[in-house]
Amino acid sequence: xxxxxxxxxxxxxxxxxxxxxxxxxxxxxxxxxxxxxxxxxxxxxxxxxxxxxxxxxxxxxxxxxxxxxxxxxxxxxxxxxxxxxxxxxxxxxxxxxxx
Numbered sequence: 001x002x003x004x005x006x007x008x009x010x011x012x013x014x015x016x017x018x019x020x021x022x023x024x025x026x027x028x029x030x031x032x033x034x035x036x037x038x039x040x041x042x043x044x045x046x047x048x049x050x051x052x053x054x055x056x057x058x059x060x061x062x063x064x065x066x067x068x069x070x071x072x073x074x075x076x077x078x079x080x081x082x083x084x085x086x087x088x089x090x091x092x093x094x095x096x097x098x099x
């Protein structure tokens with residue numbers, strides 16, 4: 001019998017709750033160091049644990065596991081997708097139509 005992993009739930013940072021487990025977030029890298037970076041999606045920001053070769057201000061989608069701390073959240077990165085070559089206006093328009 002195959003084990004099926006639940007899909008990543010696409011959310012905004014502001015809509016994260018403790019019940020959320022595997023999520024995907026889309027936003028800009030606003031700061032980074034060797035082991036983590038900060039992602040901002042316009043509704044908030046969150047620490048992403050993981051490395052990225054991408055520069056600050058790059059739009060990305062990150063997939064990962066939510067980590068819950070007493071006064072904040074972080075995301076353990078499983079995968080990153082560089083969205084810098086995507087038409088950002090079209091992406092936002094399609095995303096708003098699907099919600």
